[in-house]
Amino acid sequence: MAVKSIGRYVRVSPRKARLVIDMIRGRYVQEALDILRDSPKAVAKTIEKLVRVGIANAENTQDVSDVDTLYIKEAYVDQGPTMKRFRPRAMGRATRIRKRTSHITVILDEKP
Incomplete structure (x- = not known):
């Protein structure tokens, strides 16, 4: 009875999100x-929203x-498409x- 919430194309590098x-x-x-x-990390706010979405789905x-x-x-965090810009x-x-993007997936379940 797992519940999944996915954030796609989040504008943060996967390495930072995995921390x-x-x-x-x-x-x-x-x-x-x-x-x-x-958490002082900026991506923590996005992940918190994903967890709350998972709770609402459940x-x-x-x-x-x-x-x-x-x-x-x-x-887990998967790598999304990378936008390429030039300076x-x-x-x-x-x-x-x-400019890297991430696909963040959070799966919730009940503990017996």
């Missing part, structure tokens, strides 16, 4: 929300009576700027 995801994987939902609320589609029994079963440099050259 935050690793802190909440396997924890109860309320504990994860507390960690995300206190309440509305799976008829979960007690939200406190939910925990983060899986959480002018000295002597007529240009360097590539890579």
Whole structure:
């Protein structure tokens, strides 16, 4: 009875997002929300929204009576498409700027 929430094309590099995801994987939902609320990382706000979406999905589609029994079963970050931009440099050259995106997936489940 797993519930999934996915954030696609999030404008943060996967490497930075994985730092935050690793802190909440396997924890109860309320504990994860507390960690995300206190995290100084900017992507923590986006991940917190994803966890809240998962909670709402569980309440509305799976008829979960007690939200406190939910925990983060899986959480992972995949790399999305990279936007390529160019910045002018000295002597007529240009360097590539890579603006990376992420696909963030959070799967919630009930602990017995």
